[in-house]
Amino acid sequence: MKKIFFSCCLSAITFIVHAQTVPLPQPFGKVDMADLQLKSCDFEPDANAEILFDKAEVHYELNSDVQIIENRHKRLKIFNEAGKSYANVRIEYFHTQHFEEVLDLKAQTINLTNGKTEITKLDKKSIYVEQIDKFRSAIVFAFPNVQPGSVVEYQYKWKTLSLSNFPTWYFQDLIPVRYSQLTTSIPDNLDFKRQSRNRQPYVINTTVKKNETLEGTNTFTFNVITETKALEKVHSLPNEPYMSSLYDNLKSISFTLSGISELGSKYEIGTWKKIVKYLSANNNFGAQLNKKLPDEQLIIAKANQQKNQDERIAYLFNHIKTAMKSNALDYWDTNDGVVKAWEKKTGNATEINMMLFHLLKQVNIPAYPMLVSTRKHGKVNPYNPVLNQFNRTVVYIPVDSSKCYVLDASNKFNLYNEIPDNTLNSFGFYYDTDKEDHDLVFIQNEQPVRQACFVNAEIKPDGKMVGTAQLSSFGYNKINRTTKYKTDGENKFIEYLKGKDNSLTITSVKFENTDTDTLPLVQNVNFSLDLTNSDDKYLYFKVNALTSLEENPFVKENRFTDIDYGYRDNYTISGMYKIPAGYKPESLPQNASLTMPDGSMSFKRIVSLSDDNIIIRFTIDHLKTIYFKEDYPEFREFNKKMYEMLNEPIALKKS
């Protein structure tokens, strides 16, 4: 039997914080009248419900088993009918072998009825346990007697039989959080890497050190570090166009165990160097990297016949990409193993890319396995050497300071010469399997990705426009359009180009370079367009038909996350429109240009008249890949003006 003795408090540190302005959490059952009378969230008045506070205290219990215990207390305010759904609660946990448990759940609804506090407790019989699958369960309940104005609260103890399964804390939610506080007490011989995703200042940020003694066969003494962090007035996180991922943006703090120091000796897993060692020795990683593939000699021989390194890379990439099909599972390591995946012709992305790595090495290309995190999985923090930041392995081939290949053969529309867009603007971790060298690289693509649209059309006096358009899609635009064309077929692709406009008829589309990786996808379109807005005096036409640039995605007034395009783009629209006899332009749109105050985005319109032709040219250029939410007002205004100009019609007057 072990016992823990607490001794005196050794030291306490308080970091600089913002003064707290909202009420602090109260004990279960004690509710301020002000909260019962609250009509709306003061920092987010259009919220249907608000988390008044969410509070957790997490500590270790070192008895016969090591356990992490979290004591959680959450209180919500329901403002209206639509907010009532937040009074349905679901707590999921891993039940296998009691890995996690949820205990001592208490919940109650507090209403203000005729000026008096009325408490309705949750009936134990109304708590349901759903077994989600072999591993997971959920505790589910609905609060009783919920009305607009109700305060509901619940508390429970969460327990895990694990040293390292430390819960991630989310300060933010889909509704506003008035106050969120996490207290963690961790013995100092457990070295945890903390990853904080939060730019908002804490209102409480303290650290207290306490000495503890664990008595057993051997008595030993250690410190327990207790940290408390709190945020107040955390705005809800909406889902916004071009946000990187929910995971990157939800204000949170996560903990990864990276080392344990025991009795003087320090066992450490938390450096990139150690990670290389771990990966090299791992059966599902290092051991898989050089697995010989049946029949590989033929492929290698064929690759060696290619003229140069670039073509060898292209050949092997395309060979694996075509031969293998991804099973859509994402892990940084292998699942069935490379050889089994090769036999079945299907595997996870990591297995597929490891085959590619192996073959590249066989033709002496300096390739490295590189762990990445896809956009949805969240960005990698290079200062946090933990593997669960990654969810895929790709192949990295540096060429020189400006050029590299990042190969992911698991998506059949990826190109060998384009860095996969779902890995951009995050770090990749690669290592040299021969020398065990390693590094982290920021994966980015600084080249603007081009899209060009060239229209040559003739306007007929009967209010019809007939012409051709040549659309050229480069890089990611090519990948996206090829994916659409090959998955949906030609008819659907035509519908995509048309929008839902029945006045536009696409009589034919011809594609060029669908299977040539180094050239843009060219779409040659023959079209006719009814100028339906024309009347007996005027003909009108717009010049953004076929460009997919009609609707501004950024009409919202507020922005809570950065706009992350992933890559830069450059869009050119050129048009030459022949004016029918008997008409002349009422006026031409003026030459115009727009730039963001910091020059990070520009738009130009150049219009001229030459004989019977109106010549118009638009260019849109994004010089950055990420636009900060702080710059959103300027960004939004830029887009508003740009879309106005893109949608501006030209009038021709009957003379």
Next chain:
Amino acid sequence: MTRKNVLMCFILLLAVCDFVNAQDIPADLYKASTLPDSLKQDANSVVRYAMEEYVVKGPGRAVNKMHTVTTILNEKDDNEAVIQVPYDKKFNSISRIEMIAYDADGKLIKKYKRSDMYDGAATDGISIVTDNRFLAARHTITSYPVTIEITVEVNMNSYLDLGAWYIQKPDQAVQNSVCKVTAPSTVGFRYLNKNTKVQPVKTNADGNEVYTWSVKNLKAIKPEEDVPAWKVSQRIFFNTNNFEFDGRPGDISSWQNYGKWYQTLNADVNSLSPQRAEEIRQMTANLKTDKEKAKFLYEYLQQNMRYVSIQLGIGGLKPFPAMFVDQKKYGDCKALSNYMGALLKAVNIPSYYAIIYGGENGEPAEPSFPSDPFNHIVLCVPFKGDTTWLECTSNTQPFGKLGNFTENRNALLITENGGVLVNTPKSKAEDNQFKSEVHVKLSADGSAKAEVKIMGTGEYRSDYIGVTAMKTDDQKEFFQRVMNIKQPSAFEFKATDDKDGTKELNIELEYDKLYDIASGNKQFYRPRIFDIWRYTCPVLEKRRSDYYFSIPMQKVCNTVIDLPEGFEVETLPANQSLKFTYGNYDVTYSYDAAKNQVNSVTKFNLNSHIIPAAKYTEMQQYMDAIAKAQNKKLVIKRKA
């Protein structure tokens, strides 16, 4: 809404068949090369062989067996390589399940056994907890064609409806498919054809009736959009006159008898305690008529109770007791309808629990074939000459209005004499009105202010109430996109009313520049703030099925545009009057020189939300003409 997801899942997800040993299926059917070209045309997959069997052991007890061999031709039907079989803890269990994948030559690639499958809790997106589960596995296809063989056997120990045979899926051809039902003659087996004329061969053996349907070489059919699946899906419904559910025997040979079963099921849960009943009587004591009392109690329900769906065991069919709802203040559709019935009973107003299919443009039950195709409950109050329907899951629906979730079909009323199948109200255009008044004030520099007032009834009202639950920023975006409002420089919502079934919206907009084009002394405008009708439909050579909108409607918009001082009209858009068999669009423009105002009135009426296939092209051209009419411009110029 999810009264018995278990059964619905079976009907919708699963084509259930028989175990014939694999050896009985010709080896050729496992090979892609033997597929006739005629079946590949327009098909993403082909059912090579399907044997589906129902063996009825007795009322409420049956075995479903399914054995299928399907060749998948392309990635659009990758889902055919997914097996997903629902079951639950009490009424349906899976006794056998297996999936095998074969390559193009019919060589076995992989076998998925029960132990390889994911066993998960099923969610319906609405309920917070249910008993429904599923077993599932997915085969990743590496090259096409691939052939998938599926064998499933499910034991049912309770059912209301035996099930159905779904003959053909969209974009899928069928080479051979057989369905067989074996039922003791004592259970009263019967069937109903829907969108098909396939007839069975009937034999008798050992006191059992055996029915066998078979189809061969059905070519793939391309589906059409905007038609509910039930209008086109070829099915044969099965049922037995005698059934049993959770140990409760019943008779569904007539709607009346089926209603009696329900009446017994609910008998012990549909009353309030005497004390609560007395309180309810007191609450309504001052109201004169029964109708006033019913309205008061319906509003009491709406203000106090909330919809929470919990479906466990017989709780999937039997409501929570009225007193449970009274205390916890929540329940699902059946619990809330049952509670509403109990409130009315307390004040001596009779009402009927009404079983119905909920869903926009849902399928009505077939009067001649008593069965249970329902998934929802409402309440029917039979006031004399004024039958009143109550949707008890809604906190906002006006008293006595059902809406398009349950209109235009029938419902089974559970009366004291058993079940009675009656029609719910038909959707009427005048129930869904959109009226708006717009006042635009233009300034000489092209800047403008606009006040927009919208009044919506019926589904418009419901939609707008739904929108008000969104964040203000999202609401603004919603209206800009849905109504095609030009992006303003300022957008304000003003306080809005919801009175007497009309939801009012007030919007104020400001523009730096409202015109489309400015040229010398002229300005060109879109002569309105939003589009009253935006929809156009694709040009088709031939439409096979009727076209369904959500609702019929009446829309009108009056717009007044104040011209800037010193400007006058150069070109007024032409008046338009467009018609088609089921509606009309009219717009008139006039210029009041004295006030320097342009007035317009736009009307759009859709008198029926169902457009017969034969009228599709007429509708398509009519809607294109509306789009064209809406494109015309107003040109103003500086006075000389």
